[in-house]
Amino acid sequence: MPNKAADQELKAPDQELDAYLRLNRASPREWLVALRALSGWDGVECRLGTGGGTAGALSALTSGLGRVVCIHASQDMEITGRSAPGPVLLLPRAGDPAISRQDKPWQPMLHLMAARSSDRFRLRLPRNGRVMILRPAAGIPDSLIRDEGGKRLADCQDLITAYLLNSPFFRDDAHARELTDDLFRQLAATASNEGASPRGRPGLDRRIVRMIEKIRQEPAWDFNLRELASHSGVSERNLYYLMKRETGTTPYRFYQRNRLIRVRRRLVDCQCEVPHISWYAADEGFSHLGRFAALYREHFGELPSETVQWRRSLRHRKPVSAPALALDRIPERQ
Template sequence: MRHPQSKSELEAYLRLNRAAAGEWLHALRHLLGCDDLECHARRSQAVFGSLSAIEADAGVVCVLNVAQEMEFTHCLLAGALLVMPLEGRCEVALTDGPRLPMVPLATVPADQEFTLTVGGGSRLALVFPVPGHIPRWPVQGAANALAVCLWQFLFRSEYFHGHRHACEEVNQLFARVRELLSSGDPHPAGEEPSMELDRRLVRVVDKIRNEPQWAFNLQELASHSGVSERNLYYLMKRATGMTPYRFYQRCRLIRVRRRLVDCQCDIPHISWYAADEGFSHLGRFAALYRDHFGELPSETVQWRRRLQALDNMSAPSGKTCTAS
């Protein structure tokens, strides 16, 4: 099965970066609704990784970038869970013994305790809660179809038009998963959408994403891609649903979000971060930010700070990530 090799899945919904043990654990407890979840790592004082997550009415899709080998235990979830390795190694074993197949993904039924082991440098996606009955051993065709469905979602996530569109896509993903599990038919109803961009668009996307100091210029962008301005506009719109400028604007907002997530200062300098990315009017910037991410810039900062506060409250009880 072919899949994209991008490492930017759900970067617009980054929640933790270079996370410490306690905030990492509390984030996963919150996202999976499991207060008893425990995490064991070799180096409890070291960085645990980064975490991106989008929550919608149907459920949550989470991508973990794991910095070191770790094991999650006491995982007993009220709903079923999909675990798909994106890169590296991870294993899922049920408490009653069997290790679940991980290629292309593992399906974990509800109300069954399991252990998740992840290798350092690995990336994995979690989809929760999966509705209805989920088989412990899905047929290969259905498992492949589920994996393709999730890869397509992750590819499209780089080009969400805004938060409303993102939530619609999440809800559609869960509906498709429910359909695949209930029908048992691994074959899509129509032609699968492509998970590859035209090479001319790849040049455009790379330039916008990797050159933060570049100021938007459609004529220059068209010359760089090798097509006319008009053709570039329609190529981009047809392939991603976004105009070149909308994608440029979104990449700038994502860079501000990363700085807000990383901020460890008492008062985040939101206006400074915004100005560094060319947003001169703070009110318009805040409105754009909420349109894209579903929250204000200050709420992005507070999400991580709440986790740190929970960690400080729970530290005396010893309920945090521990060294194995």
Template sequence: MSSAGIGWQLLDVPTWVRPNDAFDLRLAENSQLVIMKPAHEPFAVSPSPGVHQLPAMAPLIKRYLENIRFYVDDTHAKALTRELFGQLAKLESGGQIPVIRDVAPPDRRLLRAIDKIEENPSWEFNLQELASYSGVSERNLYYLLKEGIGMTPYRFYQRQRLIRVRQRLVDYQAGEPHISRYAADEGFSHLGRFAALYREHFGELPSKTIRCRQLLCGAEANADEASCE
């Protein structure tokens, strides 16, 4: 990253950027960039204009990214996000927050179960097969996931299918996305039940996801036209 008056510097810690700050950003292949923007400015004391690296916030954001990967539903995701911004606000205003300690690595059996569900979209749920693959009994696998990520094996499997449908709705490029077809491809045969599960998990109906995507595409198209005038 490079900003006015400052040479290139490695973007390896959380960095504060105001909406009107100008900067250049270069990303290496396979890099990941996470942008977090609160709906309302939560900080009582904000850094002065310009780009500022904030290493003290790294543990907070790292824990948030680890936890948000396994949010249970929309309510849970919003609670985790409110907690993060509340802690960041407290830290930035000079307050003290609990020390975040490194936790033990997740159980390898848990990781095997997670990987099988996440990396095999065509796999049909089978608890016995999943338990055998993970090297644990069905009963213990149930409690392992429930304790480790807050979801039962089937709930996590269902969640991944919902996520894949949402990705297709968000990523479509032309024409009209087909909610019913995308849902059916992921094994949701009852459209009404699917819509209810989708809203519970993402806080909106699939149709709203499409409208938001269309509005975003319209805004991008208008910006491109304006830049060519």
């Protein structure tokens, strides 16, 4: 039987869009094949700092209006982008990444940046660095690309930040894709100077924060609304309506989704010949496999077996050749 304690020791890192985790602790070859598949960008290349080991984690969500790819580097890496299928937005999230555009000197990547499909850029991520790549299906107006550090880019960054703050409260896969489409619509309107300046998302009520922390930090805890309300310092009725008002979901729905996300993390990492889906589900309290599979598909848009098969399919995709995947040490930053 799988060792749950060992799985938890090797859990996925904190990652944007963790409900759409696709890859974790990947080999260099898997990493680049997955990055190309998830971004739809065959011209992307990668160089790893140590030349081996594991590359990091990838999460990705594709909606009708665009793609969002979240990258977590488990070691120093350099990602080179050229010949993109369309313009992209690049957002730093952690670890002080740097960027070089059109072979110019390296600069700290401090805010949202836009790049044309013809631009050649290099991203340098330190260990535990994180960056997002957004590819709107409708492209990006040149006015936004020329708006380096300007108001429209700042407004677009605020929109993306608000989207990420809302992402832990996606009710299901349909809701996630709906809000992702909304994000790309708002980005297009803001880039064209047609949208109102975005308003920041107010901070969550401290009682909701306490509830969230308990659900996330105590994976073995069985849901009990009375206990949860007592822990949060509010009545059961008020906790329900407070959570619904501030996040659009309910305490139990949030609890259920987090259990499903923990199963997904283990399935993403599953390298065994026969995936232990039923065991992983049972570990998180899902006793009826058919009901679990239906819930899983409702939340993530695919069956548990499809999550496992997606990573396995990387082995059979087009091989990555040098120089697309350079395994020599990254030179010191200039």
